Amino acid sequence: MFISDSPEGTTAAGAACARGSNKGDVIALTGDLGAGKTQFVKGFVAELRSNDQVTSPTFTLIHEYSGGRLPVYHFDFYRLESADEVARLGFDEYLFGDGVCIIEWADRFPELLPVGTRWISLEVQTESARAIRGLEHA
Ligand SMILES: Nc1ncnc2c1ncn2[C@@H]1O[C@H](COP(=O)(O)OP(=O)(O)OP(=O)(O)O)[C@@H](O)[C@H]1O
Numbered sequence: 001m002f003i004s005d006s007p008e009g010t011t012a013a014g015a016a017c018a019r020g021s022n023k024g025d026v027i028a029l030t031g032d033l034g035a036g037k038t039q040f041v042k043g044f045v046a047e048l049r050s051n052d053q054v055t056s057p058t059f060t061l062i063h064e065y066s067g068g069r070l071p072v073y074h075f076d077f078y079r080l081e082s083a084d085e086v087a088r089l090g091f092d093e094y095l096f097g098d099g100v101c102i103i104e105w106a107d108r109f110p111e112l113l114p115v116g117t118r119w120i121s122l123e124v125q126t127e128s129a130r131a132i133r134g135l136e137h138a
Pocket residue numbers: 004005006007008009010031032033034035036037038039040056104127128129130
């Protein structure tokens with residue numbers, strides 16, 4: 001377990017995760033509202049040298065960041081109603097795409113995630129501290 005004591009600490013954890021990532025990887029993020037999942041993705045995308053701005057894909061299924069070492073496909077399952085809906089939006093094609101998939105609220109539809117998915121959980125401890133688990137296998 002890693003304790004991140006600032007938003008920057010969580011971005012750094014995302015960057016570390018990206019350094020070990022390769023085409024086809026799937027990273028599943030879990031944790032409550034405000035746990036730092038989007039913050040983690042910011043570090044992840046920046047490490048891959050994409051200059052694209054990271055925002056929460058709350059109102060669209062996916063944000064795609066290109067121009068870096070690997071394309072990043074960023075999903076947020078929070079507002080999606082069913083696994084069927086996700087599938088209809090073409091989720092599988094991203095899993096088999098040329099980049100890495102990183103998914104907020106992945107535990108809403110765990111059945112959609114392939115074997116070998118890396119699960120990373122973020123847990124609020126105090127206003128500024130987050131416990132991040134699952135980074136160890138990078
Ligand atoms: N150690 C920390 N790590 C990450 N974020 C932190 C930390 N301490 C404070 N914060 C604050 O917590 C918030 C985390 O927001 P973020 O959007 O990353 O959460 P999220 O998990 O993506 O939430 P949501 O479920 O709404 O998508 C930010 O406002 C950030 O500044």
